[in-house]
Amino acid sequence: EAGVAQSPRYKIIEKRQSVAFWCNPISGHATLYWYQQILGQGPKLLIQFQNNGVVDDSQLPKDRFSAERLKGVDSTLKIQPAKLEDSAVYLCASSVGTLTYEQYFGPGTRLTVT
Amino acid sequence: AQSVTQLGSHVSVSEGALVLLRCNYSSSVPPYLFWYVQYPNQGLQLLLKYTSAATLVKGINGFEAEFKKSETSFHLTKPSAHMSDAAEYFCAVSEDSGTYKYIFGTGTRLKVLA
Numbered sequence: 167e168a169g170v171a172q173s174p175r176y177k178i179i180e181k182r183q184s185v186a187f188w189c190n191p192i193s194g195h196a197t198l199y200w201y202q203q204i205l206g207q208g209p210k211l212l213i214q215f216q217n218n219g220v221v222d223d224s225q226l227p228k229d230r231f232s233a234e235r236l237k238g239v240d241s242t243l244k245i246q247p248a249k250l251e252d253s254a255v256y257l258c259a260s261s262v263g264t265l266t267y268e269q270y271f272g273p274g275t276r277l278t279v280t
Numbered sequence: 281a282q283s284v285t286q287l288g289s290h291v292s293v294s295e296g297a298l299v300l301l302r303c304n305y306s307s308s309v310p311p312y313l314f315w316y317v318q319y320p321n322q323g324l325q326l327l328l329k330y331t332s333a334a335t336l337v338k339g340i341n342g343f344e345a346e347f348k349k350s351e352t353s354f355h356l357t358k359p360s361a362h363m364s365d366a367a368e369y370f371c372a373v374s375e376d377s378g379t380y381k382y383i384f385g386t387g388t389r390l391k392v393l394a
Contacts, residue, residue: 170323199381208284208370208384209324222381257323269382271316271323 168192170272172258178278184246187275191239191260197221198235199269200243201257209257215241216263248279282307282373286385294393299343299358301388303371306352313354314372314382315345324370330354341365366392 171190179185191198196217201209212231214222217238226233230249235241245252255276259269287302305311312331316324328339335347345356354371368389372382 206289206386208372208386209382210384211381214381259324268314268326268329271325273321273323276321 170258170260170270172256172272172275174275175273176276176278178280179248181250181279182247184244185248185277186242186244187256187258187277189241189243189258189272191241191258192270194262195260195270196238196263197261198241199259199261200233200241201259203255203257203274205254212243245277248277250279253277253279282311282375282383284371284373284383284385286369286371286388288388289386290389290391292391292393293361295363296360299356299361299365299390301356301369301371301390303345303354303356303385304352305354305371305373307373307375309375312374312380313345313347314374315339315343315354315356316370316372318368318370318387320367327356327369361390361392363392363394366390 173188198215200212203209212226213233215235218235233243255274257274258272261269283306285304314329315327317327318324327343328337330337330347338344343358345354368387370387371385374380374382
C-alpha cells in the first residue's frame, strides 16, 4: 500500500514570496490533515479536512495560509506572503476517518524562509 | 483543554539498557493516547495507541506503554535499547470530541550509546 506522498521535500524561498505544498493521501482515506512542525517542537495541526470539507482550521493563520482539497483526494497548502517564522516542516497526514484515530504521515516538506 | 507534557527533551541510554520516555496528559474526558517515532528527515510512524481497551499496550519494535488514569500518564518503555531506536519520540492525545484532532507533546530525542 502506497503511503502519504508529499512534494516538494525541500523548499527555500525569500520572505514575502509565496509557496505551495502538495499532498496525496493514502487511497480511500477520507480525512486529511496538515501540520506545522517547528524545529524542537511537536507537530501543530493547521487544518483538517473530511472529504473536501473543512472540519477544523482554528490554528490556520488565514491572513497568509490557505488550503484546499479538491474532489476529496489531493490537497494543497499555500503560504502567501511567507514570513521568517514560517520556516518549519509541513507534514501531511491521512486517516480512514475520524473514528479510526490512527493517522498516517507523509515525509514532510522542509521550508526555509530567508 | 487537552495538553501533553513530555518530561526530558533529550534522553540517553546505553545499548541494552531500559528505555523509559515519559508522557503526562491533561484531558477532560477519557482520552485516546498515541506514541509516534520520527527518524531524521522522515514523517511520523505510529508505535502504539491506547483507545480504552487494555491499559498495557504493546507496539512495534518491542515498545510498550501503560495507561495510568490515576497518574494521567502514558509512559513508553522498552526493556533493551538498540542502536536503531535512536530517534525522536512524540506522545499525542486525542479526545472523542468530534474532530478527534491530535495534540502532540514537544518530543523526546533518544540517544543510544554503544
